Amino acid sequence: MSEKILKQFKTLRRVTPSNVWQENTRTVLMESVKKFNLTNNGFRDPQNNGAEKWLTFFYSLRGLLPRPSRVVGFAVLAAIIGGGAFATQASTPKNKTFYKIKEFYEKVELASAGTPEDELKVLLKHAETRKAEMDQLIADSKDDNPAEVASNIATVVLSLQKNQTSVGNTLDTIEASATKGDKSETVALAAQTVAKNSQQAIETLETVKQVSDPNLAAAVNKATATVEEVQDVSLKILADNVTEIVAASTTPAVSPLTPINDLQSDTAIHPEELKNIINKKIERVDQKIKDVTDKLDASLASDNVSTTTVQTSTAKGLIVDLKNTSAAAQQKLNEAKEDLNNGSVVTALNKINQTTDLVKASVKVINAAETASVAKDPVKSITATGTPTIVPKATEEKALLKSSVQELSADDATTTPQEVIDGKTDEFGQEIGNITDSATQATGAIKVLLQP
Amino acid sequence: MKAPSVLQDLQDKLLLRSLVRGDAEVCGVLFDKYSAKIFRFILFKVSNRETAEDLASQCFLKMWEKIKEGAEIKNFQAWLYRVARNLVIDYYRARDKEELPLIYQLEEEEFSALQVDPDKAIAAQDLQKLLLLLSGDVREIVILKYIEGLSVREIASIVEKSAVNVRVILHRALKELQNHAQKKLK
Numbered sequence: 014m015s016e017k018i019l020k021q022f023k024t025l026r027r028v029t030p031s032n033v034w035q036e037n038t039r040t041v042l043m044e045s046v047k048k049f050n051l052t053n054n055g056f057r058d059p060q061n062n063g064a065e066k067w068l069t070f071f072y073s074l075r076g077l078l079p080r081p082s083r084v085v086g087f088a089v090l091a092a093i094i095g096g097g098a099f100a101t102q103a104s105t106p107k108n109k110t111f112y113k114i115k116e117f118y119e120k121v122e123l124a125s126a127g128t129p130e131d132e133l134k135v136l137l138k139h140a141e142t143r144k145a146e147m148d149q150l151i152a153d154s155k156d157d158n159p160a161e162v163a164s165n166i167a168t169v170v171l172s173l174q175k176n177q178t179s180v181g182n183t184l185d186t187i188e189a190s191a192t193k194g195d196k197s198e199t200v201a202l203a204a205q206t207v208a209k210n211s212q213q214a215i216e217t218l219e220t221v222k223q224v225s226d227p228n229l230a231a232a233v234n235k236a237t238a239t240v241e242e243v244q245d246v247s248l249k250i251l252a253d254n255v256t257e258i259v260a261a262s263t264t265p266a267v268s269p270l271t272p273i274n275d276l277q278s279d280t281a282i283h284p285e286e287l288k289n290i291i292n293k294k295i296e297r298v299d300q301k302i303k304d305v306t307d308k309l310d311a312s313l314a315s316d317n318v319s320t321t322t323v324q325t326s327t328a329k330g331l332i333v334d335l336k337n338t339s340a341a342a343q344q345k346l347n348e349a350k351e352d353l354n355n356g357s358v359v360t361a362l363n364k365i366n367q368t369t370d371l372v373k374a375s376v377k378v379i380n381a382a383e384t385a386s387v388a389k390d391p392v393k394s395i396t397a398t399g400t401p402t403i404v405p406k407a408t409e410e411k412a413l414l415k416s417s418v419q420e421l422s423a424d425d426a427t428t429t430p431q432e433v434i435d436g437k438t439d440e441f442g443q444e445i446g447n448i449t450d451s452a453t454q455a456t457g458a459i460k461v462l463l464q465p
Numbered sequence: 466m467k468a469p470s471v472l473q474d475l476q477d478k479l480l481l482r483s484l485v486r487g488d489a490e491v492c493g494v495l496f497d498k499y500s501a502k503i504f505r506f507i508l509f510k511v512s513n514r515e516t517a518e519d520l521a522s523q524c525f526l527k528m529w530e531k532i533k534e535g536a537e538i539k540n541f542q543a544w545l546y547r548v549a550r551n552l553v554i555d556y557y558r559a560r561d562k563e564e565l566p567l568i569y570q571l572e573e574e575e576f577s578a579l580q581v582d583p584d585k586a587i588a589a590q591d592l593q594k595l596l597l598l599l600s601g602d603v604r605e606i607v608i609l610k611y612i613e614g615l616s617v618r619e620i621a622s623i624v625e626k627s628a629v630n631v632r633v634i635l636h637r638a639l640k641e642l643q644n645h646a647q648k649k650l651k
Contacts, residue, residue: 018587018595018642019607019639021586021587022596022612023614024592025505025509025589025612029505030500034521035496038518038522038525039493039496042496042525042526045526045529046484046489046529047489089471124480124482124491178490179488
């Protein structure tokens with residue numbers, strides 16, 4: 014009788030923790046790991062080479078397997094690896110079973126990477142696979158059910174997004190480890206490869222947009238944003254490390270491109286290819302600036318802003334400031350184009366990075382304002398409850414930014430662009446941070462005010 | 466039945482290896498794999514969702530702390546259950562200083578309302594109450610064996626007892642349940 018009861022205990026497996034708890038704890042846990050990586054650069058032991066690690070690993074498995082099943086266990090492992098290799102070549106999410114094997118095989122492959130550099134190579138290989146899968150799915154899409162095609166592509170897009178996040182983290186780790194020794198060349202190579210890979214990913218994601226599905230479109234936009242972030246990081250790292258090599262070089266009067274030429278290897282990209290990537294980046298930033306300017310023009314022309322109240326005039330001032338910032342960003346971008354054409358890749362990269370930061374800060378402010386606008390006229394809400402300090406604060410910071418941009422342009426005439434950029438980078442970073450904080454603060458305040 | 470357990474150990478070893486290198490995604494994968502199991506194990510020992518979630522969070526943070534410190538882990542699952550078990554023991558120790566553990570408060574009143582017919586499907590709530598009627602060491606072994614489906618050897622490694630001892634306790638669990646069911650039938 015009690016055995017029957019005991020069997021029924023299995024049904025208690027359905028008891029699970031709340032999703033909120035799971036999500037929160039997972040985030041906290043992952044943040045702890047990331048934070049530790051940033052401050053301690055993980056646990057890697059540079060003295061321990063790959064072969065030694067594999068031997069240690071297989072030796073550690075010895076105790077895991079009971080003697081009779083040891084041979085069977087390794088046979089199963091070999092079958093999984095063999096099957097995984099087959100699945101890796103053949104499958105897309107259309108075949109769910111093979112795709113699961115493929116994912117497992119990729120995890121094993123990633124886990125077996127001995128150093129962050131190896132890990133990056135594996136991750137980039139997986140990114141290539143995701144791109145090939147997307148191409149395959151699009152090519153087959155004519156014969157398949159559209160909803161199924163969109164769902165399969167969304168699976169690959171999500172996987173690519175996760176892959177790119179890992180690429181960004183690994184690149185950060187490689188750069189962080191470089192500060193402990195002279196590894197600038199490795200870092201520059203890694204950054205170049207990532208920049209090239211992310212450019213291809215962005216182009217593939219563009220082609221996916223031809224499959225019209227609202228859920229897929231959202232996933233593609235999110236993935237594109239992640240890939241662009243990774244590319245931004247790689248270009249920043251590239252700019253930093255190439256400059257460092259120039260500074261350390263004993264050869265006088267080298268062009269900024271020379272170190273990149275020196276870094277050529279089978280995995281490195283050609284300087285012309287780097288120029289192409291930067292040019293495409295410039296085109297995208299250019300488009301973003303245009304989008305921002307269009308939005309700002311539309312806001313200035315709309316009825317909401319032209320009504321005459323103190324708050325709307327402040328908002329109008331804000332928009333004008335943002336427009337000026339966009340104009341300054343556009344000017345900086347044009348200079349970057351010229352620098353690139355003259356072969357000053359590093360200077361161009363630095364200018365593009367600063368322009369990107371400016372555009373990001375503007376987009377963040379606009380998004381916060383749009384969210385607020387959707388949430389029933391925030392300016393009135395703020396004034397009605399007597400908290401008018403938020404908007405003026407943002408205006409003040411934008412004015413600071415504007416004057417800084419003007420100052421930067423003025424300084425360019427007397428000093429070299431690189432010196433000016435170096436001198437202004439910290440100041441810019443702080444001001445952009447302030448603007449972002451203001452936008453976040455404003456959005457938060459609006460949310461609180463609109464709560465019943 | 467050995468193969469899945471061996472493969473699971475192998476998979477855990479691979480994941481753990483990546484985690485040791487600081488892969489945050491892998492930490493998430495391990496959490497996804499074990500969070501529900503650890504939560505249930507704690508919940509059926511403390512019988513309060515909030516406390517269980519709190520202790521389960523502590524368990525995973527402790528896991529990461531120990532891995533950071535370079536803890537040597539032979540069997541990850543067993544090791545994680547041991548961390549959870551020790552946290553529950555600490556929790557009851559701290560609670561003993563304040564008031565009696567919840568299980569002793571529940572016993573009489575809960576049992577009087579319990580409906581148990583082994584031939585019919587028993588409601589989840591009643592099954593949980595039945596669990597609470599088992600003594601602490603018996604209950605945790607019943608949870609691991611009959612809810613989580615672990616082998617006697619795995620349970621022995623978690624509760625730090627011999628396999629023979631675990632079998633004896635499982636036998637005792639059968640008897641205890643039989644006694645409770647008979648009481649109810651009378």
